[in-house]
Amino acid sequence: MVQSAIGIDLGGTNLKGIIIDRDGKGRHLTRMPTGAEKGGTHVMENILSLIDTLIEKEGTTDTILGVGIGTPGFVSEKGIVDGAENLPGWKGTHLYEPVKEKFGLNTIGANDATVAALAEARFGAGRGVRNMVLLTLGTGIGGGIIVDHKLFTGTFGMAAELGHIIVETGGIPCNCGLDGCVERYSSATGHVTLAKKYAEETPAGSDTPFTLFAKNSPEKLSSKTIYDYVEQGDPVALRVHETASEMLGRLIGIICNTLSPDLIILGGGVMKSGKIITDAVARYASQNCWPMIWEKCRLEIARLSEDAGVLGAGAMVFDTFGNK
Amino acid sequence: MVQSAIGIDLGGTNLKGIIIDRDGKGRHLTRMPTGAEKGGTHVMENILSLIDTLIEKEGTTDTILGVGIGTPGFVSEKGIVDGAENLPGWKGTHLYEPVKEKFGLNTIGANDATVAALAEARFGAGRGVRNMVLLTLGTGIGGGIIVDHKLFTGTFGMAAELGHIIVETGGIPCNCGLDGCVERYSSATGHVTLAKKYAEETPAGSDTPFTLFAKNSPEKLSSKTIYDYVEQGDPVALRVHETASEMLGRLIGIICNTLSPDLIILGGGVMKSGKIITDAVARYASQNCWPMIWEKCRLEIARLSEDAGVLGAGAMVFDTFGNK
Numbered sequence: 106m107v108q109s110a111i112g113i114d115l116g117g118t119n120l121k122g123i124i125i126d127r128d129g130k131g132r133h134l135t136r137m138p139t140g141a142e143k144g145g146t147h148v149m150e151n152i153l154s155l156i157d158t159l160i161e162k163e164g165t166t167d168t169i170l171g172v173g174i175g176t177p178g179f180v181s182e183k184g185i186v187d188g189a190e191n192l193p194g195w196k197g198t199h200l201y202e203p204v205k206e207k208f209g210l211n212t213i214g215a216n217d218a219t220v221a222a223l224a225e226a227r228f229g230a231g232r233g234v235r236n237m238v239l240l241t242l243g244t245g246i247g248g249g250i251i252v253d254h255k256l257f258t259g260t261f262g263m264a265a266e267l268g269h270i271i272v273e274t275g276g277i278p279c280n281c282g283l284d285g286c287v288e289r290y291s292s293a294t295g296h297v298t299l300a301k302k303y304a305e306e307t308p309a310g311s312d313t314p315f316t317l318f319a320k321n322s323p324e325k326l327s328s329k330t331i332y333d334y335v336e337q338g339d340p341v342a343l344r345v346h347e348t349a350s351e352m353l354g355r356l357i358g359i360i361c362n363t364l365s366p367d368l369i370i371l372g373g374g375v376m377k378s379g380k381i382i383t384d385a386v387a388r389y390a391s392q393n394c395w396p397m398i399w400e401k402c403r404l405e406i407a408r409l410s411e412d413a414g415v416l417g418a419g420a421m422v423f424d425t426f427g428n429k
Numbered sequence: 430m431v432q433s434a435i436g437i438d439l440g441g442t443n444l445k446g447i448i449i450d451r452d453g454k455g456r457h458l459t460r461m462p463t464g465a466e467k468g469g470t471h472v473m474e475n476i477l478s479l480i481d482t483l484i485e486k487e488g489t490t491d492t493i494l495g496v497g498i499g500t501p502g503f504v505s506e507k508g509i510v511d512g513a514e515n516l517p518g519w520k521g522t523h524l525y526e527p528v529k530e531k532f533g534l535n536t537i538g539a540n541d542a543t544v545a546a547l548a549e550a551r552f553g554a555g556r557g558v559r560n561m562v563l564l565t566l567g568t569g570i571g572g573g574i575i576v577d578h579k580l581f582t583g584t585f586g587m588a589a590e591l592g593h594i595i596v597e598t599g600g601i602p603c604n605c606g607l608d609g610c611v612e613r614y615s616s617a618t619g620h621v622t623l624a625k626k627y628a629e630e631t632p633a634g635s636d637t638p639f640t641l642f643a644k645n646s647p648e649k650l651s652s653k654t655i656y657d658y659v660e661q662g663d664p665v666a667l668r669v670h671e672t673a674s675e676m677l678g679r680l681i682g683i684i685c686n687t688l689s690p691d692l693i694i695l696g697g698g699v700m701k702s703g704k705i706i707t708d709a710v711a712r713y714a715s716q717n718c719w720p721m722i723w724e725k726c727r728l729e730i731a732r733l734s735e736d737a738g739v740l741g742a743g744a745m746v747f748d749t750f751g752n753k
Contacts, residue, residue: 179721188721235584250687252576259689260559261725266686269719271679274598274609283717285598355595362590363574363687365583393607395593397503397512401585 110422111159111172111210113152114217114414117141117191120148122155123412124163125419127427129228133162134415145194153207160208171211171426172204173418175220179262184214187262213425215258217414219265221372221407222249223256223424224417229408230370237368238360239407240267240353242375246288250364255424268292272355290352293328293375299345300326307341315339332378350382354389361394361402372407379406434746435483435496435534437476438541438738441465441515444472446479447736448487449743451751453552457486458739469518477531484532495535495750496528497742499544503586508538511586537749539582541738543589545696545731546573547580547748548741553732554694561692562684563731564591564677566699570612574688579748592616596679614676617652617699623669624650631665639663656702674706678713685718685726696731703730 107126114121120139125131135158140147152174160166174180178189184201204212222239225231231239235254241247248267250257258264268288269281276285277298289295304319312320315334319326319341334342357369371383383404391399409416431450438445444463449455459482464471476498484490498504502513508525528536546563549555555563559578565571572591574581582588592612593605600609601622613619628643636644639658643650643665658666681693695707707728715723733740 236588252581257576257688260691261689261722263719263722263725264560264687264689266689266719266722270683270686271717272598274596274600276598281719359594359683360687362594363588363684364581365585365588365590367584393595395587395590395605398585398587398590401587 106168108170108423108427109163109168110170110419111156112415112417112419112422113155113172113174114220114418115139115148115152115174115176116217116414117177120151120155121415122159123415123419124159124169125416127423129416129420131412131416131419133159135159135162141192141195145192145196145198148192148195149198149203153203156204156208156210166208166210169210171213171422172208173220173421174200174212174214175217175414175418176200176214177217179216180214181262184212186214211426213421215256215262215421216247216249216265218247219249219256219258220417220421221247221409221413222251222265222370222417223420224409224413225370225372225407226251226254226256227420228416229413230405231368234368236364236366237370238265238267238364238366239370239372240356241407242292242353242371242373244292244294246292247373256421267356267360270356270359272352272359287352287356291349291356291375295352296328296331296345296349296375297326299348300331300342303341303344313339313341315342328375329377332381335378335381346381346385350385351389353386355393357386357390357404358393361390361398365398366402368403368405370405370407372410372413376406430492432494432747432751433487433492434494434743435480436739436741436743436746437479437496437498438544438742439463439472439476439498439500440541440738441501444475444479445739446483447739447743448483448493449740451747453740453744455736455740455743457483459483459486465516465519469516469520469522472516472519473522473527477527480528480532480534490532490534493534495537495746496532497544497745497749498524498536498538499541499738499742500524500538501541503540504538505586506584508536510538535750537745539580539586539745540571540573540589542571543573543580543582544741544745545571545733545737546575546589546694546741547744548733548737549694549696549731550575550578550580551744552740553737554729555692558692560688560690561694562589562591562688562690563694563696564680565731566616566677566695566697568616568618570616571697580745591680591684594680594683596676596683611676611680615673615680615699619676620652620655620669620673620699621650623672624655624666627665627668637663637665639666652699653701656705659702659705670705670709674709675713677710679717681710681714681728682717685714685722689722690726692727692729694729694731696734696737700730
């Protein structure tokens with residue numbers, strides 16, 4: 106009997122669900138609003154309703170091995186959410202029991218960024234790779250670590266908090282309470298922070314097209330609009346790009362000296378700018394770790410983008426409950 | 430039949446060998462000079478001769494499962510040494526074939542600091558711990574990572590190069606080519622560097638007993654003599670202690686945010702000063718990572734000290750060749 110898995114990806118705005126086979130082929134992809142503003146209980150009800158919809162579309166639970174859930178924050182061994190400060194009332198939610206009660210299905214949950222790493226390892230740029238790390242560059246920076254082909258989340262589900270590694274002594278204050286976290290520089294939010302800072306530092310007489318844009322339309326600043334100017338060679342936009350790349354290169358240097366991974370994958374919205382980022386980051390990474398370790402490490406762009414969450418959530422089910 | 434393993438610990442000065450049982454109980458502990466100055470071929474001959482001595486003392490090879498070797502540098506999957514710049518001619522040495530040819534025994538090798546981590550995990554402060562990290566604070570800083578009870582060396586045997594993680598932007602230049610490696614501050618060598626620097630910065634009129642000692646007898650500066658003054662409350666010695674502890678706390682913060690280990694163990698000669706170091710390091714570590722991760726992480730002093738190398742080398746044999 107071919108076994109399937111339900112994958113759920115919980116985002117701040119949208120909830121996504123899918124049913125996948127072991128090879129990552131998916132069906133019944135379904136989206137609904139998360140309803141985060143109505144609190145944690147409501148979000149859990151929406152997850153149950155999404156699972157219900159998927160089972161209805163599938164027509165049976167007989168072939169379904171279990172449910173995987175990727176969520177902001179951490180998931181304890183018993184399936185209780187911790188952290189996830191951005192989703193009011195979500196912390197403390199029990200993920201496993203309600204699904205078991207309603208559908209009789211086993212559930213496994215993990216942080217959404219780590220789940221995406223598993224997706225890339227099984228179905229994306231990391232297929233077949235033994236030891237690898239995914240960095241998801243979005244509003245923040247999320248991380249996921251694969252050790253010996255398996256998702257490594259640590260004993261308490263909290264490993265790979267890579268966005269909050271400090272890469273600049275006394276650097277930009279982060280809302281986590283530390284100063285100089287890589288997330289403050291190399292995420293989409295970091296790009297905008299740097300753009301505003303460098304534009305402000307540019308005196309009126311030395312304005313470039315980019316600083317004029319940043320000064321006149323700060324609300325239009327985004328990783329994408331900044332990289333439009335980077336591609337035009339605007340010197341101040343390039344300075345944003347270089348700083349963001351250097352800080353990310355430092356993080357990658359730290360990851361290399363720690364784990365010596367075979368592959369580091371960069372994903373998330375920021376990576377729509379692609380090769381210009383990997384090229385610069387590789388240059389800085391090589392200056393921030395042991396040369397021998399860097400020589401053995403490849404740097405690639407993620408392949409699954411927006412579907413990494415649901416696919417990785419499903420993949421966790423096969424890893425956890427599948428008889429291999 | 431009770432199986433045993435030969436453990437070999439290769440140091441710059443001494444070569445140590447032992448035969449251990451699965452529970453870490455050892456016999457026939459033997460020391461001989463490494464003979465590093467005579468080159469890599471000579472060192473390998475000494476290792477073979479040490480194994481010969483151990484087998485002679487044991488009286489048989491029938492019960493011996495294999496040989497484990499901890500060495501400076503890295504060991505590739507095929508058993509070839511890389512790195513290890515401090516042992517002239519050692520790089521490129523084949524560890525496995527000569528042992529197989531001469532004794533018919535299987536061999537497994539790894540970096541000496543990672544091997545020590547396995548020893549602490551099996552027989553020391555980390556017994557039974559699932560995810561942990563050992564930092565060995567000696568002349569340099571070595572690291573070893575245990576993931577899911579197993580030694581993690583990365584695909585190429587190069588993981589856990591933790592002494593060369595950068596903890597201070599634009600910090601003290603390291604002989605590895607990077608600036609601000611934690612090894613420059615928190616190793617025994619780092620302590621001496623900081624002591625000289627802070628003594629020099631102290632004008633003659635403000636000398637303390639410690640700065641007078643450092644100025645008059647710089648050749649007597651060592652981690653031990655520095656901590657003698659720390660214990661007396663000398664303000665300049667305390668400054669060395671605080672800087673060294675802060676930098677080590679930053680490294681531990683990075684390790685926590687990356688791996689969220691259950692336990693971090695501090696070992697090596699520096700840790701003879703014990704609790705005064707762990708107390709200060711814990712204070713700084715808590716300021717350099719996610720509070721929730723730090724709450725779950727214990728910090729302890731190594732238990733095996735000078736025997737960690739041979740014991741861990743033996744433990745690798747059971748992990749690699751033992752039928753569990």
